[in-house]
Amino acid sequence: MRNQLFFMQPFTPDARIFQVLFQSIFLIYGTVYLEWAQRSWLYAVYIATAIITQLICEAWLRKHIAKPWEARWWKLTLPGLPSALITAMGLCLFLQTNHTTIAIAAAMLGITAKYFIRIRGKHIFNPSALGIVAAVWLTGEAWVNPGQWGNGFVQFSGALILGIIVVTRVQKLDISLAFLFTYIAASFIRQVLYLQWPSDFFYQSVSTGTLLVFSFFMISDPKTTPDHPIARIIWGIMVGLLGFWLHSFEYINGAPVLALVLLQPFVPLFDMICRSSRFQWNRLPVQHVHAHIHH
Amino acid sequence: MKKILMAGILVSCSTSLFAFCGFYVSKASGTLSNKTSQVILARDGRKTVVTMYNDFKGNIRDFAMVIPVPVLLQKKDIRVVEPGIFQRLNDYSSPRLVEYYDVNPCMPRVYEKDDLMSVQESVVMKSPKAAPTARGYGVTIEAQYLVGEYDILILGAKESSGLQRWLSDNGYKIPESAEEVLEPYIKSNLKFFVAKVNPKQATALNNGFLRPIQISFASEKFILPIRLGMANADGDQDLVIYGLTRRGRIECTNYRNIDIPSDRNIPLFVKKNFGAFYSNLFQHQWNNEGRNLAFLEYAWDITPINPMKCDPCVGNPPTQQELLTAGAWWLKQADWSDYSDPDMDLPDGNNQTFFTRMHVRYNRNDFPQDLAFQVTPNRNHYQARYIVTHPANGDLSCDEGRTYLRELKARRKKELRQLLSLTGTNMHNWQKDLLSSDAARHEPEIAYAHVADELKNETETEGQGAGMMAWVSALMIGSAGFLRWKGMI
Structure with a gap:
């Protein structure tokens, strides 16, 4: 079942590299074409902090196995770095702040939570989503703007296609689509069928780049979603409904990210009820690395 | 070359700023235009104060307007303010031209000049009187007030066709496309704020100039209903939004926000025609960036105790009293009209005030949704500033x-x-x-x-050169392909 979807396996060993690549494309598109230039200094902060924090955490975790000055340590640590980059990219794409300290804190929190907030060897919170939520709703000095992407069709289709490729490669398209369909259907029912807005009103609210980038690059993270296929679909629908409710009735910007973080504590519950095999990023050569992290 | 700042020059970017975000309904037949609107949005916590500029031209007896509002407004939530506040905010935050003078390198000299300052204050409140009534059509008149020269009705409606019939039966001419817009508002439980001029009060007005209406309410929604305003407008409409908050800039959450290009050196001759230059620039940028977006034109901390409210100043910064007029209620230690609602954010002595000026050019096709905003903690200053430099003499x-x-x-x-x-x-x-x-x-x-x-x-x-580049790269790629095909690389 799992191997059927891994048809591209021979070409690349790790789908996370692709994910970082696509996120970078979106970031460059946003910075250059959509003129987010004023916050580009944050990118360096996020990336550097995420990587350094990850290295420190790895060093601490493996202190009995290998030391950072040994080649073996690096052999164990380097394969995990794309995860840190994905986290940093997620922050770059969503989180705006004028304070370097908040940027650093958000990235640090996301990464450390990945190592230290764990249940049965699986981390609970999506690192970038946690960083965003903490920075926006706890400090009040950072913000998320869902309007930053505009509504260009090109990015709509671009995000869709690129996103599908990434997610397919790690066989997690189910959760993205469950979320996206729920959110879009709920928006359609409320906006078009109930409130009777014209259809372009509805299109404007669902074609935003923020929603698509969230669906394909944030909620799709296989490490922080339930393992069982049915549980995954249900959980995706829950995030979609909560996100829709927070957005439409509580007028919260960046509602899907908040919904994701609020619902992630329920993932272990789903895993307890429906047992299934654990996802591994890169099963063949790196499996023992994760075994170390998990225990 | 050494340059010395000489003076800031204000050139108003739009010669005629008028109208607002609701829509005019005409009691008599005739075309009423509302091409450019100005709105002041003061927001803190859940409370919003909206001030709408009124530059209605024509017989004031024909004036009427409809604005969707999220809550049933009380009489104390509505007031009339002097129109001067809009001029003040516009002058203060307009895109600016600054002049530099080159110093003659053979014979150095220095020029300097300063702006004059003046203060102008105004706050007006009027008391209500009985207003006309009407019933039926699934429309309820939930409240009626006389505020200043306006007769105000707050309508609640069950369905848009009833509302539309009520308005037309009561002599209001409604644009045909309005019904598609009214229905979603009714379903969203919005009330309709209908204002027209009370003939008796109007005669007392000096030179028949209608004053801006200011309403305040508490709601999570921070939106500006532009859709209704599109009902009787042809083509593109301009909207200038002056945002006043305690935290920082306001920005649009359902459309892209970008900064209008700033700090550019432009030729000296533009000085004579800066207004035209800026409107060309705006039109070009608007087209270029895909039209459905909001431009930031000015952002500055105008907290009354902040000594530097602009640099350079092209108009006098608004005074504390003017900001209060504009709706920044938190600047007053006691609240401005006795809110007993516990949800209301009462002034707590923190009189930080941040000013944002946004400029939106909207039309039906590019703006299917009302403008939604958020208050951000972003306190970075910004100004649309263009520089001309005089050569040395x-x-x-x-x-x-x-x-x-x-x-x-x-x-x-x-x-x-x-x-x-x-x-x-x-x-x-x-x-x-x-x-x-x-x-x-x-x-x-x-x-x-x-x-x-x-x-x-x-x-x-x-x-x-670009053509040459294309040819050379094509040639290189071609030869690389050829070599690869031949197995040489």
């Missing part, structure tokens, strides 16, 4: 002078290029303008006209 025959003239020529070329890229016009047009206008017979224009000739030639050769 006098004898420039010394060595430095000759170097200066060479540099001046290069700089003028750069300025012309900047002008072209900002306004999207082409060199041929500008050159024609430069040489044809009678006013252009001054030294700077002629100087620029000469440079323009060279620039035109350069841009043509640049075009050829």
Whole structure:
């Protein structure tokens, strides 16, 4: 079942590299074409902090196995770095702040939570989503703007296609689509069928780049979603409904990210009820690395 | 060359700023235009104070307007303010032209000049009186007030067709496309704020000038209903939004926000026609960026105790009293009209005030949704600022002078290029303008006209350069492919 979807396996060993690549494309598109230039200094902060924090955490975790000055340590640590980059990219794409300290804190929190907030060897919170939520709703000095992407069709289709490729490669398209369909259907029912807005009103609210980038690059993270296929679909629908409710009735910007973080504590519950095999990023050569992290 | 700031010059970017975000309904037949609106949005916590500029032209008895509002407004939530506040905010935050003077390198001199300051204050409140009534159609008149010169009705409706019939039966002329817009508002539980001029009160007004209406309410929604305003407008409408908050900038959450290009050096001759330059620039940027977006034109911390409210100042910064007039209720230690609602954010002595000016050009196709906003903690200053530089005068025959003239020529070329890229016009047009206008017979224009000739030639050769580049890269890729095919690389 799992191997059927891994048809591209021979070409690349790790789908996370692709994910970082696509996120970078979106970031460059946003910075250059959509003129987010004023916050580009944050990118360096996020990336550097995420990587350094990850290295420190790895060093601490493996202190009995290998030391950072040994080649073996690096052999164990380097394969995990794309995860840190994905986290940093997620922050770059969503989180705006004028304070370097908040940027650093958000990235640090996301990464450390990945190592230290764990249940049965699986981390609970999506690192970038946690960083965003903490920075926006706890400090009040950072913000998320869902309007930053505009509504260009090109990015709509671009995000869709690129996103599908990434997610397919790690066989997690189910959760993205469950979320996206729920959110879009709920928006359609409320906006078009109930409130009777014209259809372009509805299109404007669902074609935003923020929603698509969230669906394909944030909620799709296989490490922080339930393992069982049915549980995954249900959980995706829950995030979609909560996100829709927070957005439409509580007028919260960046509602899907908040919904994701609020619902992630329920993932272990789903895993307890429906047992299934654990996802591994890169099963063949790196499996023992994760075994170390998990225990 | 050393430059010294001389003075800030205000040139109003839009000569006629009027109307607002609701829509005019005409009692008599006739076309009422509302092409440019100005709105002040003061927001903190859940409370919003909206002030709508009223520049209605025509018989004031024909004036009527409808604005969707999220809650049932009480009489104390509605007041009338003096129109001067809009002029003040507009003057203060308009895109600005600043002038620099080159110093003669052979004979250095310094110029300096300052702006004058003046203070103007105004707050007016009026008391209500009985207003006319009507019933039926699934429409309920939930409240009626007389505020200033306006008779105000707050309507609640069950269905849009009833509301529409009620309005037309009561002599209001409603645009045909309004019903599609009214229905979603009714379903969202919005109330309709209907204002028209009370004839008795209106006669007491000096020169028949209607004053802006200010409403305040508490709601999570921070939106500006522009859709209704599109009902009777043809083409593009401009909206200038002055945001006042305690935290920082406001920004649009359902459309893209970008900063209008700023801090650009432009040719000296633009000074004479800065208003036209800016409207060209705005139109070009708007088209270029895909139309469905909001431009930031100004952002500044105008907390009353902040000593530097602009740099350079083109209009006097609003005083504390003016900000209060504009709706920034938190600046007053006691609340401005006795709110007993516990949800209301009462002033707590923190009188931070941040000012944002946004400019939106909207139309039905590019803006399917009302504008939604959020207050961000972003307190970075921003201003739309354009720079012209006067050349040095006098004898420039010394060595430095000759170097200066060479540099001046290069700089003028750069300025012309900047002008072209900002306004999207082409060199041929500008050159024609430069040489044809009678006013252009001054030294700077002629100087620029000469440079323009060279620039035109350069841009043509640049075009050829790009073509060459394309050919060379095609050739390289082709040969690489060939070599690969032959197995040589």
